[in-house]
Amino acid sequence: MTGWTAADVPAQHGRTVLITGATSGLGAEATRVLAGAGARVVMACRDPDAGRAVAERIGGLTEVRRLDLADLSSVRAFAEALDGHVDVLINNAGVLAVPKGTTADGFERHIGTNHLGPFALTGLLVDQVRDRVVTVSSGLHVLGRIRADLNWERRPYQRWLAYGQSKLANLLFAYELQRRLAAAGRRTVSVAAHPGVTATEGQRRDRSLQGRIVAGGRAQSPQMGVLPLLYAAVAPGVRGGDYVGPDGPRHRNGYPTLVRSSRAARDPALAARLWERSEHLTGVRYAIGPG
Numbered sequence: 548m549t550g551w552t553a554a555d556v557p558a559q560h561g562r563t564v565l566i567t568g569a570t571s572g573l574g575a576e577a578t579r580v581l582a583g584a585g586a587r588v589v590m591a592c593r594d595p596d597a598g599r600a601v602a603e604r605i606g607g608l609t610e611v612r613r614l615d616l617a618d619l620s621s622v623r624a625f626a627e628a629l630d631g632h633v634d635v636l637i638n639n640a641g642v643l644a645v646p647k648g649t650t651a652d653g654f655e656r657h658i659g660t661n662h663l664g665p666f667a668l669t670g671l672l673v674d675q676v677r678d679r680v681v682t683v684s685s686g687l688h689v690l691g692r693i694r695a696d697l698n699w700e701r702r703p704y705q706r707w708l709a710y711g712q713s714k715l716a717n718l719l720f721a722y723e724l725q726r727r728l729a730a731a732g733r734r735t736v737s738v739a740a741h742p743g744v745t746a747t748e749g750q751r752r753d754r755s756l757q758g759r760i761v762a763g764g765r766a767q768s769p770q771m772g773v774l775p776l777l778y779a780a781v782a783p784g785v786r787g788g789d790y791v792g793p794d795g796p797r798h799r800n801g802y803p804t805l806v807r808s809s810r811a812a813r814d815p816a817l818a819a820r821l822w823e824r825s826e827h828l829t830g831v832r833y834a835i836g837p838g
């Protein structure tokens with residue numbers, strides 16, 4: 548797959564892709580490419596006006612809908628209003644190393660927005676997704692530990708570690724979802740991806756020394772960074788449980804390739820415990836039909 552680019556995206560006419568966080572960065576870029584390839588793209592944005600501005604710039608068949616992943620009532624309203632099937636769901640939206648804060652439901656912002664919101668969204672839509680669920684993680688998942696204190700209430704807050712915890716949760720979720728889809732006999736697959744280090748609003752926000760050290764090196768363009776997400780979403784030959792990232796040094800930039808995740812990310816017992824906890828915290832219980 549070395550050298551795979553946006554020009555290799557197969558025609559998407561007649562297909563629907565749902566992308567969260569389509570207002571900026573990787574989500575906006577993925578929308579541009581997929582709409583350009585003929586997909587109908589449902590842009591799930593917490594700020595619909597910003598989403599519409601992006602949609603106007605991009606053209607193509609797009610539809611902006613409101614979704615705030617940091618508020619489970621918004622996730623439920625979004626899912627209830629979404630009729631019909633989608634071929635691909637891309638769980639892209641996320642916050643990156645933000646100051647301490649809580650979501651509407653009282654979860655720490657990273658775990659709430661980056662994991663629990665997408666967990667609930669995917670669970671509510673799982674029988675409507677025909678082809679793939681793509682979950683966007685990060686190379687920084689290696690910083691993460693899933694703690695009993697998931698919400699950072701009993702330890703000093705460290706934003707990069709909070710981000711790392713949420714990105715580890717993304718991978719545990721993606722792999723566990725794949726196991727459950729396969730067990731239910733579904734053809735829908737769950738795949739993970741990461742964009743290396745990409746110059747986006749989220750990546751630029753932390754200009755602290757710590758932020759620059761953690762992010763490391765020169766950031767690649769969104770046009771390059773989006774390739775692993777696109778590959779995971781539409782390339783033929785992708786298998787459930789694959790994790791796609793850039794092929795350059797330390798997987799920080801380059802073209803899509805299969806990458807490895809940490810030992811913790813591949814721990815099925817940890818994934819099962821996080822799943823149960825996520826169902827409890829969100830109130831969304833997965834009932835995966837044979838589909």
Ligand SMILES: NC(=O)c1ccc[n+]([C@@H]2O[C@H](COP(=O)([O-])OP(=O)(O)OC[C@H]3O[C@@H](n4cnc5c(N)ncnc54)[C@H](OP(=O)(O)O)[C@@H]3O)[C@@H](O)[C@H]2O)c1
Pocket residue numbers: 567568569570571572573574591592593594597614615616617618638639640641642643660683684685686741742743744745746747748749750
């Ligand atoms: N850039 C990198 O180097 C890098 C590296 C590894 C992984 N990633 C991952 O890539 C994904 C996209 O990040 P990005 O770099 O493109 O950052 P970005 O430019 O900041 O985009 C993030 C998107 O998520 C949306 N979002 C944030 N909170 C939300 C909420 N509560 N509900 C709904 N949408 C919300 C944002 O909406 P607003 O416009 O309203 O803020 C924005 O559209 C994230 O999952 C991130 O962890 C990025």
